[in-house]
Amino acid sequence: MRAKNNNQAYTSSINELFALLHIYTKQRINIQKCNTLLLHFYYIRRCFMRKAVFLDRDGTINVEKNYIYDVEDWEWIPDSIKAIKILNQKGFLVFVITNQSGVARGLYSESHVITLHEFINRELERQGAKIDEFYYCPHHPDFTGECDCRKPKTGMVMNAQEKYNLNLKKSYVIGDKLCDIKTGISAGATPILVRTGYGENTLLHIKKSKDMFMSQTVVVAKSLYEATKTIVNGGLG
Numbered sequence: 001m002r003a004k005n006n007n008q009a010y011t012s013s014i015n016e017l018f019a020l021l022h023i024y025t026k027q028r029i030n031i032q033k034c035n036t037l038l039l040h041f042y043y044i045r046r047c048f049m050r051k052a053v054f055l056d057r058d059g060t061i062n063v064e065k066n067y068i069y070d071v072e073d074w075e076w077i078p079d080s081i082k083a084i085k086i087l088n089q090k091g092f093l094v095f096v097i098t099n100q101s102g103v104a105r106g107l108y109s110e111s112h113v114i115t116l117h118e119f120i121n122r123e124l125e126r127q128g129a130k131i132d133e134f135y136y137c138p139h140h141p142d143f144t145g146e147c148d149c150r151k152p153k154t155g156m157v158m159n160a161q162e163k164y165n166l167n168l169k170k171s172y173v174i175g176d177k178l179c180d181i182k183t184g185i186s187a188g189a190t191p192i193l194v195r196t197g198y199g200e201n202t203l204l205h206i207k208k209s210k211d212m213f214m215s216q217t218v219v220v221a222k223s224l225y226e227a228t229k230t231i232v233n234g235g236l237g
């Protein structure tokens with residue numbers, strides 16, 4: 001908790017310095033010096049950037065059951081908790097990014113989503129693991145119009161990037177659907193497709209589509225736990 005707060009404080013103070021320097025630069029006060037300073041700060045900021053793993057929720061962490069909002073329906077995919085704990089221990093920030101169009105469809109409310117996420121973190125905490133933050137998109141274009149956060153759009157990733165000063169090139173997006181993989185690619189992170197949930201279908205779809213870029217870019221893992229082992233041991237990206 002403390003480390004996270006320190007990191008946020010550091011990020012905001014550096015951001016403030018940037019804003020000041022930009023003002024100085026615009027006012028043409030010793031422009032050469034300001035530009036050099038800016039370069040230094042960019043470098044320092046990059047050094048302090050954190051790496052993250054963005055996890056899809058349904059079909060990646062838990063068994064896919066279509067529009068889950070009740071704690072009673074929550075079922076962990078084996079070793080998901082272990083995987084999240086490993087990522088925590090290896091210094092990754094761990095985020096959930098989940099499309100929850102059930103809210104837009106009126107199937108459940110945002111408070112259901114929040115309650116479920118609190119439950120997940122309580123379960124994780126009991127085993128010494130945690131999700132650093134949950135991001136969800138409650139929209140659907142047919143019901144609420146377009147938004148910036150519904151995957152494959154990168155809104156949720158970018159919100160985390162801004163708040164936590166993330167190095168997306170050293171980060172991963174793990175999920176079971178094409179939208180997860182596309183989000184990872186668009187954000188400049190390494191996408192990993194898990195074969196749980198809709199993963200097998202997604203893999204079949206990628207193979208059939210003969211999309212060379214997609215099939216060469218996507219890393220495939222049996223499960224979240226296997227994906228985690230690949231990240232930690234294989235040095236992906």
Ligand SMILES: [Mg+2]
Nearest residue numbers: 056058059176
């Ligand atoms: Mg999914």
Ligand SMILES: [Zn+2]
Nearest residue numbers: 137147149150
């Ligand atoms: Zn959205």
